[in-house]
Amino acid sequence: MTLSEEQNELLLRHLNGQLGPDEEAKVADLLRGNAGARAFLRAVAEQAVVVADVERINQHKPQPVKVVTPVFRPWKWAVAAAAAFVLMAAFVIATTPPRHAAKVSAILGPCQYIAADGKVRDEVKVGTVLRVGDTIRTRSSSAWVKLDLNGGSLMTIAGRSRLRLLNVDGRRGFQLAYGNLWATVAQSAGARPVSIQTPTATVETKVAQFDVETHSMTSIVRVNSGTANVVRLADGQAVDVVADHQAVVSARRSRPFAVARQPEPVNAWNCSMLAGQGAVFGKILPPTAEGRSRLGAIPLLIGKKTTIYVANFSVQCSGSPPVLIEGGSRVRIRGTTRTDSPVYFGITTQRIKGGFFGKYSAEIGAGALGQAGEPWQIEVPLSKFKPKTENVPDLPIGMELTDIWVFSPEESAELEIHRVEFLPREVGQ
């Protein structure tokens, strides 16, 4: 409702405090019934305090020396600024929902950061802070990212993994869509529990050291210290996984869901192509005429204009006990390639009943593979593997084998893997 100039002036006279009772009654009626009058009065009040504010600031700007009446005292301005800050802080505290963040503390290999607003960055740097809604993914078998969750809690994802920060009430929420995660959730004042959602399970803990390997149909949770509550999403069943125990969580209700003690480590492992469960990345191919089962490497885009062809084999997913890496351990792989180009073998390692340790790889030159198209069998001693970073020992002796990967940079190589074995040191070594 618009006001006449007379009505505006009436309100200004009221503010000047010179109206008699009859005119004050008119003002009251006007303000009760006219939103425009109230808007004008509010505008005048706002302008009055801002005019005073601006003038105060001007008086404290450097000016030519002159004698002025000190209307405003400097200490008062300081108090005003502090008070404004306190009130604004109170607003922020009152209105900001409690959210969590994770800072990238170390990184290796190709990674991608997808912000909550959809912005994508193909280069992630140490110090990048992930907030609720942000996603980080490690794009190749040899990549990993370490995250600092504050309060002494740490998390690592490695290999082909995708992690997103979720907004979960009263929890520091994460979604592990696929891949491997190691977490140490420390007890600290005010820290909220950690909740990790996978395609098949929810894992929650206040204090624990644990790892999760997840794929579309299965998640494996191993707890090394503390306790984690694990819920199977297929039916809502929940179990507490205590230290030195593990749980396998399937998307199928018919599969058993129980807590079991982690088996004792062994020093040998082989991944049966026929069983298929250990082959977590690649394409199962029809058996050869000789009945050999095969896994074909499949393309993995690891960066702009960079594709490699990868097959990946997981110890845990194969159902094997933990595999201990010894001095003299060997990796033996049988397969075929169609070109004279090198292939690369890699292993992921972690501490026995502990967190992520490191990645190691070895280049197998074309000369060692024999004639193109003919099956080869390569045995690589542990000593030939090189660490992917400088800050880990040359050899991962005493660590646990997490997975083995094989890749070729060439599509035309048509890399196929027929058998993967991790062998103990030879007798007499």
Next chain:
Amino acid sequence: MSQRDRVSAAAWLVVRNAHTAEDIFQNVALKAMTKGVQFESVGALMSWAFITARREGIDWLRRQKNAPICLDNTILELLEQEWAGEAAAGDIRGQALRDCLEDLPSKSRDLLKRRYFDGHACEAVAEQLGARLDAIYKRLSRLHQALKKCIETKLEQPAG
């Protein structure tokens, strides 16, 4: 308009003195800090801040001789509710007002300064400037309208 400007403006409507309104705002902020009060929403906090500022203002008026007649509580509540319900883009409005003030001719700024910073009544301002009281009211009325319009124009412009 920032939350600080709004609470100060609400206090100003009661006491009609910018420096006292600023003092009241400081007291409100101090109470929010020392009492450790927690609020579930911005609305709850603003509501508490307006009520506290109004009470402080009325207390201050009671201690003054020749204090102006204060508006009825129901009207003040109505004004506070409208302030609280305004869009959250308050800080942008506050900056727009400051920009508009800078653009004013020096004579207009001088008038506003005398009335609101120096705290002179309109009669005193008229006397200082050698103008008629009616002319002062007219000029103030137009100035306030012009500033209001200037803010709206600035807010309509795309950010750049």
